[in-house]
Amino acid sequence: MIVQRQSGVALWRQIADRIRTAIANGDYDATGKVPPEISLAAEFGVNRHTVRSALAALAQEGIVRAVQGRGTLIERKERLNFPISRRTRFSEGIGDQAKEKEGLLLAASEEPATPDLASRLQLAVGAAVIRLETLRKADRRPVSRATAWFPADRFSGIAEAYRESGSITAAFAAIGLTDYLRVSTEVTAVHADSGDLADLELSPGAIMLVTRALNADPDGVPVQYAISRFPADMVQFTIEN
Amino acid sequence: MIVQRQSGVALWRQIADRIRTAIANGDYDATGKVPPEISLAAEFGVNRHTVRSALAALAQEGIVRAVQGRGTLIERKERLNFPISRRTRFSEGIGDQAKEKEGLLLAASEEPATPDLASRLQLAVGAAVIRLETLRKADRRPVSRATAWFPADRFSGIAEAYRESGSITAAFAAIGLTDYLRVSTEVTAVHADSGDLADLELSPGAIMLVTRALNADPDGVPVQYAISRFPADMVQFTIEN
DNA sequence: TATGGTTGTCTATATAAATAGACATTTAGG
DNA sequence: CCTAAATGTCTATTTATATAGACAACCATA
CATH class of the missing domain: 1.10.10.10 (Winged helix-like DNA-binding domain superfamily/Winged helix DNA-binding domain)
Structure with a gap:
């Protein structure tokens, strides 16, 4: 071509x-x-x-x-593979594809749930949710930028727990939630915006893969909704059935 | 921004x-x-x-x-949603999001399996495979462009069957395979190439979502490997777990 | 029917992207 | 120690992209 x-x-x-x-x-x-x-x-x-x-x-x-x-x-040719399954976890997904894994908390805040968010998390519109902005790295290279929302009443200390552990799974565990399951994942693709360029150290015009994921506890109660952005030239997703 | x-x-x-x-x-x-x-x-x-x-x-x-x-x-604002699951089927996936569904056979040929393809379909390198180039439409708008490979010995008449039915599921049924399951799906994103622009009626610079999917019969024997390309602004994928 | 808000068209200019060619500089290998 | 094969640098020109301003044409509605 x-x-x-x-x-x-x-x-x-x-x-x-x-x-x-x-x-x-x-x-x-x-x-x-x-x-x-x-x-x-x-x-x-x-x-x-x-x-x-x-x-x-x-x-x-x-x-x-x-x-x-x-x-x-x-100099570098990695393309990380992320398996998406009922038990999707970011750090485990990377597995041994990277030696060092890191999760940085960029920002945290509490805010009222929008109608869309409330419906996904099965909360009342306007109910308090905690929003975390995170940046994940593998071998010191940024690989994703995510915004995650949690019901505020149930996960009040999650920002601190994430900041200390750098892992959602560990943060959940610290608050007493030892297991959770992926309910659904939507995948789309867009051009990188200026925030992506800065945080993920990309060159303008890059393509991003975007996932919108819902996680629930073993009883099926939603615990987290997250929108994550990955550079398309560095990652791929694999759905195993 | x-x-x-x-x-x-x-x-x-x-x-x-x-x-x-x-x-x-x-x-x-x-x-x-x-x-x-x-x-x-x-x-x-x-x-x-x-x-x-x-x-x-x-x-x-x-x-x-x-x-x-x-x-x-x-004039138009649709974004089709494709569920990806163990029982993923193109036409059923569209469901009632479109009234008319169509599958066109652009080209068909028989060729020897490359090492990569042979490994995915569990064939010997160089074994004969049938390659179909297809174009799928929903409500007369092209929504995907796919290349699919099938083991030639088992599915010798599949090109004709697809041409007549416009459906992989129906073509499989015509040859005696009444059920199949999605084994894995890889999702990536790239810029549209000139073939995409022509076949899918896109404007240059558009983003494509690319899936690489493996289907197998109920016994787990691979029956089809397909690479499909979708315009990212028209579709999204949903993985339900 | 007059007016404000909108898209359509034209000219002119400045900046970025792409082509073309020439030659310098560095490295690997005979 | 040459030479071939690379990348590095420079000048010049053309084409595409973007800005700027002015005004025409059209539509809805007060």
Whole structure:
């Protein structure tokens, strides 16, 4: 496939996205480097300078590193896989795909439930809910940005518990909820917004996978509703049935 | 949030994407039309002409229609929901979200299995597989583009069966497979390629949701591997656990 | 029917993206 | 120690994107 002109997406960005995907797919694993700029220019049907813009963007992201005389070396090629199942848990899902896992609390607040949120959590409209803004990292790279809501009466200390443990599962356990189940997960995709770019260290124009997830306790009572955003070039979801 | 400059994504495209999303979210349901160009220009911090480019793109997609003197009317705002479960079926998944459902066979061929495909279908590398390229429509609007592979020895007449019925489930039934189950589904997101643009009648720069699905018969023997592409602004997936 | 609010069209200018070509610099390998 | 194969840098030109302003055309409604 050839790149699209006058599409509103600059050629260098289209090419950067495709090379990033190719790297994630392992297409260049044999050499450990990206093909020469001239070859890429020929492949995509563009000028070498356009390819250089694309590679410069990828270098900025830390995915490749150009070395004069040698070529453009691949520095990083992970694509994390997140299984989605009835027992979905963020840290366990990553498993051994990353050594270090981290959960940062960016913000916490208490607020009244909107009609949509109240219906999902089976609360009265306007009932108090706790909102947590979190950032998750794997091997020190940010992999998701999430907003989660919990019924305030039942989970009053959850912000502190999350801040200390960096894990929803651990925070639930600290409050006495030892088990929970995933009820449903909606998946959509959008362009990254400026908050994504800042928090997840992305380059503009990146694509985000968005999940809207509902968790409930073993009795089926909703305990958490969360909207999470993941960079699409770094993650994929797997639904096992 | 304000739009991002020099990001490799033209402002008019960013604005078109955000208005499209806002329409799908029902933000303008009260009036049935998009806010005036001048308001949008102020909201996004751009010139009115830039907003006009965005609206022109949406008009091209058939999402809005501008009427001089009145405003820009919303023509279409659906977002189809596809449940993913152990018993995922395309047509049943749409359910009553669309009246007319259609499945077109674009191309069919027999080819040897690549190592990746052979491993997924549990065949020998190079074993014959049948490949179907299909286009699915709901209410005459294209909603997905899929490539599906089947073991050739077991499903020799499936291309014809699909062409006649427009349904994988019906085609399987015609060959004697009355039931099958979804084993796994991987979900990723990418930019639309030129094939997507043509087949799915999209505007360049659109985002696609991509699923890679494996189906097996009740004994667990793989019967189909499929890669499907859906326009992200028209569909969402729901995983019910 | 007059008016305010809206989209349509035109011209002009500035900035960003892409192409084109030439040549320098660095590295790996014979 | 050459040479081929890479990336790095520079200048120039063309095309696409974005801004700016003015005014025409049209619609709803007071």
